[in-house]
Amino acid sequence: MAILQRAQPRIRQVTTAHLTQTMSLLELSRAELNEWLNSSLASNPALEVVEPETCPSCHRPLYHSGLCPMCHPPKDEPIVFLSTPPSRRSSNEETDNLPEVAQPVTLADHLMGQIGPELNAEERSIAQYLLARLDDNGLMPEPPFESARFLHASPALVEKVLHAIQRCDPPGVGALSTVEALLIQIESLAENGSVPAGVREIIAGHLEELAHGEFANIAKSLHLNREAVEEAAHFIKVNLTPYPGRAFYGAGTSRSSSDPDLYREAEMTFRVQPNNPTGPLIVEVYAPLSGRVRVNPEFRQMVRTLTGAEREKWNEKVEEALLIDKCLRQSQNTLLRLASSLAEEQRAFILGTDRELRPLTRAELARRLEVHESTISRAVSNKRAALPNGRIVPIARFFDRSLSVRDMVRSIVSDESKALSDTEIVSLLDKQGVHIARRTVAKYRAMEGILPMSLRRAQHSQHAHGRATA
Ligand SMILES: [Zn+2]
Known part of the structure; x- marks a missing residue:
């Protein structure tokens, strides 16, 4: 008892x-x-x-x-499982020093973890130098022959190591330019599925026009119809990033951010x-x-x-x-x-x-x-x-509902041929099944850094000269 x-x-x-x-x-x-x-x-x-x-x-x-x-996936359900933390994957041969503390991981560490095992000592030291040279966007600011000169190494060997880096995740990292980064990403996507016609050509020669939404011009020079160009543009927007390194740290943030969580x-x-x-x-x-x-x-x-x-x-x-x-x-x-x-x-x-x-x-x-x-x-x-x-x-x-609506507001504004008022935006959203108040639109617009109608109208009239013939 x-x-x-x-x-x-x-x-x-x-x-x-x-x-x-x-x-x-x-x-x-x-x-x-x-x-x-x-x-x-x-x-x-x-x-x-x-x-x-x-x-x-x-x-x-x-x-x-x-x-x-x-090996035994469930039917029609996501395959969900616990797995080994990625930082350990590169060295899963060594099991003696378990457990290991998960340190904040830098982009360079992340990449070295992927290529390290297949490199010899000399190549690894070249890799270390190259990885330290990557800029905030994950791009390589100097051509391989310059790195080779600095390192007193063979240019062929530097090139070999750089290619190994370029095959790493996130795709496009280590590229010498934005265009090259995008093309590398396309090749990695092409391995898993088809890439719409015109995507490679737009990236190689028409990025500037794409940025300005000049679809008609692109269509003309590539002998494609406008729908095909729009499809290609959508594919680029959804699948590719000109900042492969930032994809690793989180969208839109750079290495200089003081938030240590971003490194994890x-x-x-x-x-x-x-x-x-x-x-x-x-x-x-x-x-x-x-x-x-x-x-x-x-x-x-x-x-x-x-x-x-x-x-x-x-x-x-x-x-x-x-x-x-x-x-x-x-x-x-x-x-x-x-x-x-x-x-x-x-x-x-x-x-x-x-x-x-x-x-x-x-x-x-x-x-x-x-x-x-x-x-x-x-x-x-x-x-x-x-x-x-x-x-x-x-x-x-x-769970962020406002985000999708904000994205819709941003896309309405970027598609507008004449500046729309917040009330007009409300009614366009209404047609798309989103019912929010005018002041909410004003708030989202401000959060997205979109100017009010009167100021956008001024911008539109500046562009109007260039468009008069289109
Ligand atoms: Zn298995």
């Missing part, structure tokens, strides 16, 4: 601790979770990291029991299936450690043989380890289910642009996953996703 009375509040405590811990684990970014796990591993001998099992046919590490998600990698990556591009997406959610955390069975066995205060002391560690293991599984399970829902709900956005963002609220997703809305908010916080086009976006973006 006495034992029962003592045990009961203890169980309650564990349950509460359990709930709070699952909740707070969800809130952590992968790097924070990694740090927390490492300190738990250091202070608790009952907790250990082991190599995950691997799939017998594709050798992919399996973080959870059951069949390999890639994404928590999850969305991809299309190479052999089934129209099929469900593949989502990799990165595990916080490259190994799998578990309670050490020998330690647990050993504690059972102890008695008295000794046993109580170590048993507490076992309990704590079991709790950590359980909470970690639960929070990862929530993250996987969230990722799966996002892949289904926002597929068009993931593969396309902000404009394809579907209005989705945290409450809606919470109902679908049968969790509390605050759980979704926690799971979303501090986390970012890598999209197939190389963009890294906060997961909160998947």
Whole structure:
């Protein structure tokens, strides 16, 4: 009886601790979770990291029991699984120094991780120099012969290393110019699907006209019809970026930003299936450690043989380890289910642009996953996703309805032949099924840095001379 009375509040405590811990684990970014796990591993001998099992046919590490998600994909559902953090992939031969802290990763580190293993010592030192020379956009500001002169290296060898860099992710990185970066991206896209007619030609010779929306001129010089040019322009806008390096740090941000979060990698990556591009997406959610955390069975066995205060002391560690293991599984399970829902709900956005963002609220997703809305908010916080086009976006973006509307406002203004008033924009949005107030349009316009009608009208009349004959 006495034992029962003592045990009961203890169980309650564990349950509460359990709930709070699952909740707070969800809130952590992968790097924070990694740090927390490492300190738990250091202070608790009952907790250990082991190599995950691997799939017998594709050798992919399996973080959870059951069949390999890639070899046995579910039907008509996104393929979602926990996978090895990308920073470890390049050196997965060394397993002795597990676990490893996820350091903020720079673009240079990210690239070196990809090419390092195939280079010899001399090539690696050339690579180090070249990677340090990349500008904020990920482009190479000097031709290979200049680097070769500086390094006293063979120009052929420098060229070879530069080509290796140019084959890395994000595509286009290491290119000598914007045009070259775009052409490299096209070649990498062409491997996975077709590229519309005219895309290469527009990039090679008509970027300036494209920037000014002079579709008619482009069509004339390339002997294409206007629809084809528009299709090519849309393809370029959706799939290519002139700033491949920025795609790595997040859209529109440069290395000089003071936000350290930008340097960290994404928590999850969305991809299309190479052999089934129209099929469900593949989502990799990165595990916080490259190994799998578990309670050490020998330690647990050993504690059972102890008695008295000794046993109580170590048993507490076992309990704590079991709790950590359980909470970690639960929070990862929530993250996987969230990722799966996002892949289904926002597929068009993931593969396309902000404009394809579907209005989705945290409450809606919470109902679908049968969790509390605050759980979704926690799971979303501090986390970012890598999209197939190389963009890294906060997961909160998947829920940002204003973004798609702002994008629509921006596109209406960029298509206007004469400056439209905010009221006219409201009615155009209305026709597209978006009902917002005039002052909301004014607010979004300001956020997008679009001038009011009167000032845009002045701009239009300046351009009018050039267009008089068109
Ligand atoms: Zn497999």
